[in-house]
Amino acid sequence: MEVVVRHAEQSDLKAIGELLSHPDVTRNTSQIPYRSQSYWDNMFDINDKNHIQLIAHSGNEVVGHLGLIINQNPRRKHCASFGITVRHNAQGKGVGKQLMTTMVDLADNWLNLTRIELDVYTDNHHAITLYERFGFEVEGESRFDTFQDGKLVNSFRMSRISPDYKSELSHPLPSRIKDQNLTIRNFDIADTESVLNLWQQCNLTVPQNNPKKDIKRKVAINDGLFLVGLINGEIVASVMGGYEGHRGWVNYLAVCPQWQRNGFGRELMADLEKRLIAMDCPKINLQVRTSNQQVIAFYHSLGYKTDRVTSLGKRLID
Template identity: 65%
Template structure:
């Protein structure tokens, strides 16, 4: 689909009003049906310099809309909120990704925004996955946040934090804080709840994956490649490795936010690489979302390079984080 991303203009307001009359669009927003056209003219005020409004257009039709509202409070000028809608007929065609990419590029390279935030209904798994692909993390859940389809529904508050880039240190300077003395051992079944909490803290869980089932499947293999890091008997880091006889894999590398920048992730990766090497593993593969520049830089610092390949996948089991895990009687 030949789509262009551009700033909304006054002549677009009629099309935007028609766009929001679609029940599939209204349902995932905070709007209500049957708004008059004047309402949209007022909501999308083109004179508001703090409201950046992007549209995705194809063949003269508005297929998506993203509004980025920069805070005018002097103490929150580094923050912005946004809302995005994609027409149901255009979903799954990359419209949302194009709008998000344009917004993130503006926020990082032109607007110097540190925090971008939004609210999303907890059952909107497609949107949540899209946001997480751009580095957004779930901060909390608002109970009974909105009335929709005749019932109260919950929402997640999500945010993406871009910390200011630090001035590079000389090569001989210390790269990490003093090591806090982490011990590393193989995962035990009794670690399950603590590990899932850690993954949630680090934004590693996604709506389409059930972390409990991921752990159960890994434990069943019992290959000694699922490692956890502890400080004072508290699990603060994890990594789930794998090896099928040809390539090694890395999943669920996590370090608790309060212990990041201490080199714990590096330590875990070294332990995992050593174990894989002893198994005769010739190469390790891993996947990182292309928008997650911080994690990409971390792996590159460990010697990992971008392979010129396209990653393909086929889901054999359809499940979610809310899918109950079967238990033995």
């Protein structure tokens, strides 16, 4: 996607309001649905010199917005906070990366900012991965921070310290990415209990399915598409792929909660896709509950698209 980043203008406020009002975007902000356009008009003061507002547009469409707010407390003028949103149908296409690149350049080379901070929901994996690529680190977790989708959820406080000052930190944060490599191999029957425990941690088991029987059936096929990921010999991830000669399928993709947001899910999917390509599989299908928006966003970031089909099923064994 060809994207141009520039400062927002008064004429962009309607498009920014529409962007922020989409349900897939609203859920990852502190806003509530059904805001009026006048609300967005009053929220953004285009002429505020301490609130730098960038938009990304592709053609005539606004596909992203980033607001950088410079702190006006005399003792915190070296700090700023920001918020970023990307249009729901433009996520995973480099829009956020371009907005972040522009912001970091402003912060380091023009605004002399030492610290940039933000809050992000702990389940917003795609955003967290983006921020970490630009040097942001998790400083702490706020429990029951926000009411979202009918439940209380946690958020991370993240910050980025200017490279010119990182050497002066007396107590650098331990890396949230554990500097560990994921080892991927085929599932072995001895892995059963570890994998079942992993699935339970990730809430993948449901009453209508018997996971032990699912494993038994898969092992009987022995197609080399049931994979596990290990850290220091411990199973922390899994994926159960399939191929019946027409379409590939993905089930039970799981990463242990404490190891999430480290790219391990992407690694497993990449390995599975390579194996399916070797089998001359033309396309992969998968099913995600419509309520599980963060998982849908994850697959979108891998290049998967929502097919215009109706999913049908018939249970043969209770």
